[in-house]
Amino acid sequence: MKVDCLVIGGGVVGAAIFNKLTRIGKRVALIDKASDVATGASKANSGIVHAGHDPEPGTLKAKLNVEGSRIFPALCKRLSVPLKNCGALVVGDDYNKVKALYDRGQVNKVKGLEILNREQLLKIVPNLQDNITVGLYAKTSSIVSPYLLTITLAEEGIINGGKVFLEEDLVSCKKQGGVYVVTTKKNTFETKYIINSAGAGYNEVANILGTETYDIKFRRGEYFVFSKQSTTRVPCTIFPLPTAIGKGVLITPTVDGNFLVGPTGQDSDDVTKTTADGLNEIRAKAGLIIKDINFKNAIREFSGIRVISGDDFIIENSKKAEGVVNIAGICSPGLTSAPAIANYVCKLLKFPTKELENLKKIEPYKMLKDYPVKVQNEMIARDKNYGEIVCKCEKITKGDVLNALNRPLKVRSVDAVKRRTNAGMGLCQGGFCFTKVVNAIREVRKIRYEDVLKENRGSEVAVGDIRDEN
Numbered sequence: 001m002k003v004d005c006l007v008i009g010g011g012v013v014g015a016a017i018f019n020k021l022t023r024i025g026k027r028v029a030l031i032d033k034a035s036d037v038a039t040g041a042s043k044a045n046s047g048i049v050h051a052g053h054d055p056e057p058g059t060l061k062a063k064l065n066v067e068g069s070r071i072f073p074a075l076c077k078r079l080s081v082p083l084k085n086c087g088a089l090v091v092g093d094d095y096n097k098v099k100a101l102y103d104r105g106q107v108n109k110v111k112g113l114e115i116l117n118r119e120q121l122l123k124i125v126p127n128l129q130d131n132i133t134v135g136l137y138a139k140t141s142s143i144v145s146p147y148l149l150t151i152t153l154a155e156e157g158i159i160n161g162g163k164v165f166l167e168e169d170l171v172s173c174k175k176q177g178g179v180y181v182v183t184t185k186k187n188t189f190e191t192k193y194i195i196n197s198a199g200a201g202y203n204e205v206a207n208i209l210g211t212e213t214y215d216i217k218f219r220r221g222e223y224f225v226f227s228k229q230s231t232t233r234v235p236c237t238i239f240p241l242p243t244a245i246g247k248g249v250l251i252t253p254t255v256d257g258n259f260l261v262g263p264t265g266q267d268s269d270d271v272t273k274t275t276a277d278g279l280n281e282i283r284a285k286a287g288l289i290i291k292d293i294n295f296k297n298a299i300r301e302f303s304g305i306r307v308i309s310g311d312d313f314i315i316e317n318s319k320k321a322e323g324v325v326n327i328a329g330i331c332s333p334g335l336t337s338a339p340a341i342a343n344y345v346c347k348l349l350k351f352p353t354k355e356l357e358n359l360k361k362i363e364p365y366k367m368l369k370d371y372p373v374k375v376q377n378e379m380i381a382r383d384k385n386y387g388e389i390v391c392k393c394e395k396i397t398k399g400d401v402l403n404a405l406n407r408p409l410k411v412r413s414v415d416a417v418k419r420r421t422n423a424g425m426g427l428c429q430g431g432f433c434f435t436k437v438v439n440a441i442r443e444v445r446k447i448r449y450e451d452v453l454k455e456n457r458g459s460e461v462a463v464g465d466i467r468d469e470n
């Protein structure tokens with residue numbers, strides 16, 4: 001396949017770049033080794049669109065965080081991806097540390113920052129711990145579903161001419177007659193430009209491309225997810241004062257109505273897992289911020305891996321291979337920065353950033369329950385699949401699942417359906433819907449049980465028949 005640009009890695013960064021390149025008229029392909037986009041750090045983070053007071057002034061992190069957060073409202077509106085401007089607080093008992101954050105925010109040109117005393121803080125978060133006396137309020141801080149954003153960026157790119165290839169294993173890259181010939185186990189791509197946005201896999205990809213590798217470290221962040229039924233009020237994102245290793249164990253609502261507590265920050269390998277030590281640390285630290293967290297209401301634990309290379313993002317043209325852009329060490333605030341990173345990459349490649357006219361608009365992810373009752377009844381009358389509940393907890397119907405499977409990005413995993421519909425995200429965590437989703441995937445993709453995945457290759461939901469179905 002001949003393209004102008006090949007993006008390797010479909011996290012939020014690669015998807016934002018892919019999306020942008022399609023919008024400026026490039027022929028572009030995105031490849032990922034996983035079975036879906038957003039299966040790396042982009043599915044397992046706090047989902048916060050940071051205001052930008054945290055990064056060190058003068059860094060790429062600071063610049064792209066602030067630019068990214070300004071792009072988010074219009075971007076999410078265009079993509080119909082829910083973005084909730086709930087604001088964020090950084091709270092503690094040390095005025096000077098809060099003031100230092102405020103000052104840093106001013107240098108980074110963050111709008112809407114305010115220092116609040118305890119009385120003002122309690123008006124926003126009545127259940128704050130007694131020893132908290134001061135806080136920084138960041139009005140522009142918002143929350144988003146990081147995976148729905150990534151998926152929708154990729155899908156909008158597809159309907160505007162881009163191609164996404166999943167489950168691709170890179171084999172080699174050679175330069176022939178001025179173009180790179182990149183081969184995977186399934187395909188060959190001829191391209192002038194390559195963007196390595198493979199996150200934790202950056203060095204592995206760089207070794208195949210023959211480009212710069214960097215000293216990359218991993219830091220695991222573990223979380224608890226709380227049920228929507230929890231009575232604890234979490235009206236906005238609440239951070240403790242930051243430390244040398246990060247922004248600390250925070251509490252944040254999600255756009256779906258749950259709340260998260262975490263992340264920890266252990267130096268680690270790149271394996272996602274939760275640990276007793278990590279979860280105990282969260283239990284201890286969350287109680288330092290608000291009073292009434294009841295961990296009996298936690299319905300799930302998960303972890304995400306921060307990919308760190310030095311103190312700043314690395315986004316640069318390769319000196320070893322002309323036309324290759326290296327993107328490494330995109331830890332937090334990488335989600336917030338992703339749309340600004342896409343613009344930055346266009347500038348590095350000297351591409352015009354002006355977008356084409358008449359670009360197509362992606363259909364929103366809307367479930368039956370999101371429509372007025374009258375419309376719901378009409379939909380059920382038209383299509384009986386909307387009358388069949390697949391996920392009782394989240395009230396997701398078979399029609400919703402089939403819709404998700406029939407969108408531009410063709411997936412075959414239960415977790416991919418979960419990220420698109422929320423089936424499996426409720427109290428029973430998939431106990432009821434798992435097999436129903438598996439069957440829907442089989443029906444739409446016309447595949448065997450053994451070919452349906454939980455998440456990635458190697459997580460097949462079945463190994464074969466134990467008796468003849470006939």
Ligand SMILES: Cc1cc2nc3c(=O)[nH]c(=O)nc-3n(C[C@H](O)[C@H](O)[C@H](O)COP(=O)(O)OP(=O)(O)OC[C@H]3O[C@@H](n4cnc5c(N)ncnc54)[C@H](O)[C@@H]3O)c2cc1C
Nearest residue numbers: 009011013033040041042045046048199201221334335336
């Ligand atoms: C615990 C935690 C909390 C965070 N909280 C926030 C937050 O609240 N706000 C914020 O702004 N940022 C946050 N971040 C940072 C943000 O999540 C990341 O910066 C962002 O998701 C990075 O996106 P990415 O596309 O670079 O990487 P990824 O999402 O990891 O994507 C990389 C992709 O490359 C693919 N890949 C890897 N190797 C190969 C290969 N050999 N061939 C092909 N494809 C390959 C992977 O499958 C993956 O899809 C957080 C991160 C963590 C870990």
